[in-house]
Amino acid sequence: MHPAPPRRLFAGHQLRALRRTHGLSQAQAAARLGISTSYLSQIENGDRPLTELVLAALGKAFPQDWRSIGEDAALAAAALAAATDAGIDGAVEPDPGLARALRQQPQLARRLVALHAAYQRVEAQVRVLDDRVQSGESAARQPWEAVRDWFHDAGNYVDALDRGAEALAARFPRGAPPNRAIAERLRARHRVTIERGDANGALRTYDPARRTLRLDRALPPESTAFQLAHQLARLELAETIDATVAGSGLDDPAARALLSVGLANYAAGALTMPYEAFREAARVERHDIDRLREDFGVSFEQACHRLSTLQRPGASGVPVFFCRVDMAGNITKRHSATPLQFARFGGACPLWIVHEAAAIPDRILVQRAETPDGVRYVIMAKGLVKPSGSFTRAPRRYAVTLGCEAAQARDFVYADALATGGGATPIGSSCRICPRLDCDQRAFPPAASTIAIDPDARGVVPYGFS
Incomplete structure (x- = not known):
């Protein structure tokens, strides 16, 4: 007997509702998904089904909302995301064969999703332990x-x-x-x-x-x-x-x-900054913080922080990361709705533009950056000074940074300052957990690495590691 053909998933009306919830045109939504506008139109009109590749793209573009398309679609997208995680050695690109195998073995797909979740938890725990060692924090x-x-x-x-x-x-x-x-x-x-x-x-x-x-x-x-x-x-x-x-x-x-x-x-x-009004203004203004702060009578930092909270199910904003860094490089506020995660106890990557911004107040700096997992981001950073009101008390100086994945660059006005298709600065969370072999700014080798010393050769960093 031949196996039954896979059930095709037509969910055009749900995809259209999702797009409209986010206030996106077909062209904008298609750009986020990496497909053509005509292809998206055919899906929304019920002429074409949702493929596994489109489901995977939905999972990345709308992480809080895509599950509403259906339980089967949720499992397929989650399993594809686990199987193609760029942060794991040997990760593969999604293809119809992989998607078909995961669909035909739902128990295996669920197990893969569970294992990937466990792996992510362990990674987070290792990051915490490494940060504790670096900072001297107690257990x-x-x-x-x-x-x-x-x-x-x-x-x-x-x-x-x-x-x-x-x-x-x-x-x-x-x-x-x-x-x-x-x-x-x-x-x-x-x-x-x-x-x-x-x-x-x-x-x-x-x-x-x-x-x-x-x-x-x-x-x-x-x-x-x-x-x-x-x-x-x-x-x-x-x-x-x-x-x-x-x-x-x-x-x-x-x-x-x-x-x-x-x-x-x-x-x-x-x-x-009421949720719906602020989310709509952020979409219209393309996350221009100066415009948002004027519209709502708030500070630059307050507007940045509020953007990081736009995670309402069914009505989320563009996934962003946000953090605040003091003059010593300590991260005093942090949140990420993107794959990027921060060091918990300071020691952040010196290549992040936020450190330069802290030394140059009231000027917005923009950077295209790439993390070790291959994900690219558009990052904005601005140094701020809070006056104390008295000569006897020093003003507070720090910087805030906000960023999104490069796939959402059209919704992020700061991306306009970057050359199209330009290179990206290779950044990481902190040296203790960064695997890059060729970083000139490395302060110390990653945890649990093996150090190699060559007395007859001296590079920018006085050791190698593996």
Whole structure:
């Protein structure tokens, strides 16, 4: 008996809905998937089925949404992604034969997906251990680290809190400046008195007994709005914040307290940059941060951070990575919705343009970079200075960076500054886990490598390794 022919998957209406959810034209969606516009049109019209190769492309282009096309399609795309992971030696390009084998052996496909997930977990654990060795951190997680990991595991998106903040923002008078609207609600609904003055080094202090909120007079308008939004979120979204902390799985009281503060900060960003409005503006402005900050009255860093939270199921934004780096190279904020992952305790790759940006404030730098797994990114970085308001206190200097995969370059205005088809800077997460053999900027060899020393030869790096 001949095996039954594979069932062809026609899901044009679902693909069209997915495209429209993201506000993409057929040409833009086709570019993300690496197919022609006419081919995409035929799929959407039901004239052609979804092939395994298109499914794999959907999995990469829309990681949060493509599963809605169907369980079989989800398994096929996940198995293809595992089988073709460029970070594993011997990875192969997807082809119909591979896709057919995975489809004919669903149990094998599920096992492959499970093994790949386990491999990724082990890789993450090794990265953590290597970073700990480099930084001298103890084996126990610190409270701030536990909270950072919680947000990372949540995809940097908290649905109940995000929707609650969006609903709250919808009650503000249309067109009113955020700081004015939020301040008025604090006064009218919660009888909070707002004072400006010297906060003795604190940006914000709140006295619940007197219902008095005191803000540092040195805060710029966008930071003032954020601190007002933080206080309003703590008052009006307290139930949601408390429920999220209770279900977080964090046992350490300090970590739970830090998470509560972090969730209020998250809500403040969602309140000043409501999800749907901000996602649509980001699409229209092609992620031009300066335009977005003007549109919503927020800071450059706040807009970058908010872009990293656009992970709502069925309505996600372009997957980006975001981090903040201080003058010593320590990563103080980080999140990635892309394959790129950051060093957890500093020691980031010196070839990243963010380090140069930290030394050159108020100037946007752009870079095309490639990680060891062969994925290319378009990266924007800008150095920032936060004034202290006093000569006796040094201003805070740091840089923020935002990037997306090169496949999404059309949606990223900063890609316009790069030559089409140009070379890419080879970057990594940190020297301890970077496998590159020929990097002139290497600070030390990767963990568990074998060192080779030739006393008669001296390169830029005084050793070889394997």
